[in-house]
Amino acid sequence: MTSAVHYKTAWEDPATRQAWRRTAMFRCAALLGWLLGFPAWLFVVVLTPTWLLVLWLPMLCVGIWYALLAMVAVASVRGMRRVLRVYPWQVDIAEAGRKKNGSTRFVVPDPERPEKSVSLGYGGMIGTGQHFWVRTVKSGRITTTWFAGDPRYLGVVATPGPRNLLWLAQREATDSRMSPRKRGVSPGARALARSAGARVGED
Incomplete structure (x- = not known):
């Protein structure tokens, strides 16, 4: 297989x-x-x-x-x-940790500058405290995850298998009131992100 x-x-x-x-x-x-x-x-x-x-x-x-x-x-x-x-799975590339407000943070290397990292967050709202990812990261049972996407825009995290899929996005990649990210992103990466549903701005 x-x-x-x-x-x-x-x-x-x-x-x-x-x-x-x-x-x-x-x-x-x-x-x-x-x-x-x-x-x-x-x-x-x-x-x-x-x-x-x-x-x-x-x-x-x-x-x-x-x-x-x-x-x-x-x-x-x-x-x-x-x-x-659009994107393939990358194994054990996203580090999962807990933020001070109780939400979960996924830290992923920048695809074009691996020495730098980008964070994607989930939770922090009333009612999300019992979500699988918030509970398991808080307990320390999960520290690394699978990741598909571009952390500068959006992506999907999963536990190995894959299981427990979770969609994540940077606010500027989905909110029309904000300017989409362009700086430090190649045209090819922006084209992929656009195909995946992110706001990337005009070329």
Whole structure:
């Protein structure tokens, strides 16, 4: 069997495609679960005394927040596939560590200047503390990961296998209110990043 790192792109690896499908199914199921929770919440409210609204309203706010997080997670699945279709896996290249605010940081060498590194972050928001990557990095069970992408723009990290896929991006690579990164990036690297869905600016 061909190793995942020997393919031209990560998506060519059958195990990667299977991991992506598992991720997509899990996130869609989680979103559906949160959405189905709203009719259940309304049913409970109708059947209970009015004074219990002081309890049910905070639960509604929590449900809305987690549903929004689930929507973001589902939306990132498509971006994940775009990255995997462009870049190959690089084994044990991203160092995973914990930031002071409790979020997770992935430090990856700059593709064109390996002596320098670039950081990609995940977490730090309410509701992300129990995410797999935040928990396992905090516990010290994971220190290095697989990485596909360009850390100056966006990428996907995974545990060996690959498993536990996570899409990451620099804010300027996705936020139209910010100027996309150009300095220190070759035209070829920018073209790849554009194919993977990043904002790279005009040539």
